[in-house]
Amino acid sequence: MTHLPHLVTDLALILVAAGITTLIFKKLKQPLVLGYIIAGLLVGPHIALFPSVMETENITIWAEIGVIFLLFSLGLEFSFKKLVKVGGASSVMALIEVVVMLLLGYFTGKILGWNTMDSIFLGGILSISSTTIIIRAFEELGVKSHKFAGLVFGVLIVEDLVAILLLVLLSTLAVSQQFAGTEMLAAVMKLAFFLLLWFLAGIFLIPTFLRRASKLMNNETLLIVSLALCLLMVVLAAQVGFSPALGAFIMGSILAETTKAEKIEHLVSSVKDLFGAIFFVSVGMLINPATLVDYAGPIALITVVTLVGKALSITGGGLISGQGLKTSIQSGMSVSQIGEFSFIIATLGLTLNVTSDFLYPVAVAVSAVTTFTTPYMIRLSEPLYRKVEAMLPAKWLASLNEYSSGAQTISTTSDWKLVLRTYIVNLVIYSVIIIGIVMLSARYLNPFVTETLINGNLGDIVTTAITLVFMAPFLWALAVYHPQKEAQGRIWANKNYRSLIIVLEFGRIVIAILFIGFLLNQFFSVQVAFIGGFLIIGVLAIFSQRIQNFYIRIETRFMNNLNAREISDAAKMHHTLTPWNAHLTSFEIAAESAVAGHNLVELQVREKYGVNVAVIERGDRTIMAPTRNERIFPGDKLYVFGTDEQIETFREFIRTEVAPPTDGQNEREDVGLEKLLVKRDSMLLHKTIRQAGVREKTHGLIVGIEKNGERYLNPDSDMVFEEGDMVWIVGSPSRIKMLEEARQEA
Template sequence: MAHLPHLIVDLAIILGAAAITTLLFKWLKQPLVLGYILAGVLVGPKFSLFPTISDPNTIRIWADIGVIVLLFSLGLEFNIKKLVKIGGTAAMTGVYEILAMIFLGYLTGLCLGWSTMDSIFLGGIVSISSTTIIIRAFEELGVKTQKFAGNVFGILVIEDIVAVLLLVLLSTLAISKQFFSPDMLFAIMRLAFFLVIWFLAGIFLVPSILRSSRKFITDETLLIIALALCLLMVVIATSVGFSPALGAFIMGSILAGTPYAERIEHLLTSIKDLFGAVFFVSVGMLIEPAKLVEFGGPIALITLVVIVGKAVNVTLGALVVGQPLKQSLQTGMSLAQIGEFSFIIATLGLNLKVTSDFLYAIAVAVSALTAFTTPYMIRASGPLYNWLDRKLSPRTKMFLSSYSSGAQTIGSVSDWYQLLREHIQIMIVNTVVILGIILMTSRLLLPLLHEQLTGASWAEPLAGFLSFVLMAPFLWALALKRINQPVYTRLWTERRSYRGPLVTLAVTRGLIGLGLVLLLLQQFFPVSIILFFIVVAVGIWLVFGKRLPLIYHLIEKRFLLNLNARQIHQEARMGRNLLPWDAHLSYFEVTAESPGVGFTLAELALREKYGVNVISIARGSLTVLVPSASERFYPGDKIAVIGTDQQLEQFNKLIEPAPASHLRVTPAQEISLQKIAVDESFPFAGMTIRESRVREKTQGLIVGIERKGTRILNPDSTTFFHPGDVIWLAGNTKLIKEFQRENRLRNVQ
């Protein structure tokens, strides 16, 4: 009989055990991740009743590949535009909750008598919620279209990003053994620099390469290209001292902005499931059942800290940033668990040999317990809110309502803020690009020239001149590009006191450019020929200087084209913009079996029967904004609808007769719901909706007006705008923002 390699035998044992346990957990309606962990315990070296794997080291390599694939697939869900548009509410809530839980976990570890490093890693472990468990719970409970779900998904995005950064910072901390040390500060700065460089270069190059070879891309070649790019980024990240997980996540985020993102996700599903199963089984293999009994007390305490700490901190964070009490409480109760990232952080501590063995087993046990409690916590959020609503005084409820409404109102952005933000953006981006060019030519090109031109004394000057040629367009943009000239001119002419800060901005840009040129000189040129270089560089600048703006604008145009390549994302932004009277924006896909298919909007009478408004219909590459009453629903249409949770639940029966847990949602990147205050910057006060032409200018629909504590839903076109009104406007996000900017400029003039 032929001898089988140990790897095949071990995989047979692992996947066989995983198959049995996952079927069991599927039948019990529990997360499959817990089934994989149980399979790992059963086939691990600490449990002798079942066959045990013979080569744990090989399985560990497969598990490392599993982490890379998991992080790559996670990055595919978070392209740059999605990260930017998450919104301040979710971002601030997520950051506050993470910092609070890290501190709370650290204090818990110290109270248990653990070492400082164990306590720090415990803080990281309890700070990150489980995306897998939450999505599964939302599907089972049928709450994915409810208002608070949008906040939950936004916070999960922030948590996942911070978790990837935590892996880097904890690795640095484990090596330096110091808080706030120069090594830690340098690691943060280096991480920020490489992140910007990788994202800028990746967004500029990767979509362009895919676009140029689109005629030859099939499912097979696309999968190979995606995995090759992922592993290439892993190698690059590892070579500069970062974790492989960070490189995989970054390449996933870059590819998420391409039109191929959904195809890559689909093709990667089976591979992700396979390697993910191996990873989670390997997690279970490291668990010692005896330690779970020995540390039963700490497990119970940390489980309580996770459930109570996350629920309270997320709720407080959401309230502070202006969310209503009900949505804040629902969001906090939904995030009260830990999951897959906690395993990865615990594994990092073991691999670096800086944490105790028991911490890993405790992390897995707490994750399992909080996974079981998650559905019950979500269900309990409604009754808990009703109880609080009865206990709170009318004055407190009025204060929370006023605070929430005021915090969500769109206000005017000052000219100074706008101009300063654009200057900082230009300075940071171009400085990083120039530093990246100098780093690339000094670390890659210069050694190659030395190798090819042995003994040549002009290798450094040649590399320096090539660097200058490459960086010249970005140097022009950094030091000389005119930024938002209308605003700059208006500030310059309005008051003399504005001129000093404006001159300071210009001088600062020039000094940064000069500093980068001096860095280039110091890097490549000896003192004896620096003057000669300056003369030649000035000559090149005089000859080609007029073409630099054109070159830069071409580069910028290509970058923006790649950044916006993917027009429709695969995940819904449920409840992205929130209304205080429980209405929100949600997305549906019309199926061939939908009862409403083939009927016009007038025939369906959606407002009259359901109280909802259809904001857009996406049909293939065509999107119809604010469709007319004669527009019909066809199979495959993706529609954006505004309504309350109850209205949308009723409307869902018209679109998809299946239960709400099977609802299919689809994103519409350019559609959003915005609040506009009728203040001194609003020029249409006293006019009717029809006279203001707000609908035509924004391709939007006014779905509500708040006026002196009352709410006018679906106002008629003859309704007047009064000072103090708050308008709820749904439509094209870009046009709404332009409308706001034009109003502010018109008011100033």
């Protein structure tokens, strides 16, 4: 009989156990992650009822591969572009939650008598919520279109980045075994440097490569290329001292900006599911049931700390950032669990041998309990809001409402702010690129040239020349480029500020010269570097025009690659009117839907459900501000404006009543929820909504007006515009902007 390696028999046992528990948990409508953990517990070394895995070392390797693909997949869903677009409210909520849970975790560990390292890792484990569990719960409960869900998704995006930072910081702390502030700062700076460098290089190179090779790629080759890029970044991250998982996450986030992102995500999902299952089974294998019994008290305490701490910190963060009481409570009750990243942080502590054996199973047990409670917490959020609202004094509620309203201000950007922000961003970006080029040259290019091609000083000169060719466009951009010429020109027109502009310009040039010296100092003495620096500056000045043209081509390609993947319609339409609890959401009209075939006047959408149908998308056409006689077809996408309750009622109506199709012919336009301020010389001033012709001028629909501190949702057409009114319009952003800038005729 042929002998099978233990790796094959162990893998067979793991997948059989995972398959059976998956079916059971599917039937029970419970998260599969929990099923995998229980499968690992059953085939692990601590339970003798079933055959056990024989060589856990091999499974550990498979589990590490599972972590890599799990984080690669999370990176594909993450996208740095999404992070930039996350609202200030979500960022504030996420950061407050992470800080609060880090402190609560640490002090809970200390109260339980645990050592410092266990307490610190416990704080890290409790600070990150589970993206997978929350998304699944939102889908099952049908609340993805609610306003608070958008805030929660933003919180999860910020948390993903914080989790990566925590992995780096905890690794540094584990190695140094002390709170060395300089080491921590160095680790953060190193992470920021390489994140920015890899992102810039990745966006410049990878989308171009995928685009040019697209004719050669079918599903098979695209999968192979994507996994190759993932593992290449894993190796690169390990080379510079980061965890392999970080490299996988970064490559995923780079590929998320390409036009192939969705296809790659689809192709990789099966690979991720396979290795992810092995990872979570291996998590279960490390759990000793006896440990869970011994630590039942700490598990119960940590579970309560997680549920209460996360709910309160996110709710508090929401209120601080200007969200309404209801939205804040709903958000806080949604994120009260720990998940994927918590397992990875716990695994890190075990791998580095800095945490006690009991911490890992405790973390898994808390995750299991909080996973079960998540749907119930979300369901309880609205009743809890009503109770809190009833308990709070009227003065407090009025103050919260006023504060929430005050958070909605129109921000104006001064010329100085524009110029300074541009200077700082350019300085950071070009400095990172230049330092990266010099480091690559010194570490790889110079040894290759001097050892393989040309020896001695001549080899150093050749290396310097090649490096300067790559540095030149970024040196020019750092020293000369003016992306905000108009704003700077307006500042220059004021003689009082000219000296400051001169200082800024001189500072840029000095920094560029210092970078040239930094390059030369890698290969030559200080004296030679000093003299050579002036010669190089002269050469760069002579070829300035060519360098400028080269840089513009580089910037154009980078921006084209960065914007290759258009923002999805759902994300584009996701705006809210805080604190009115009214927002814009979209519905696809299914073929069997009840509303298909009727026009809006027949359906009486506004009269019956209190919502406005602001836009209808039909194929490649967009029907802006549809009239009452507009009919609805199967396949139409309706953008509906209303409160959570109104939208939920309308959703039920769509699912239960009937209607056929019709036509809508308009050029497709961008659609958004925009705000317009009525100024002293505005053409809207002292006109009624009907007289102003806003619908015709913007192809839009007025859905709200804020007037003298009062808010009017779906205002009457006889309402008169006054100076200072804030008008909310669903329509074409460019047309709304033009209307806001239109002035009365003299």
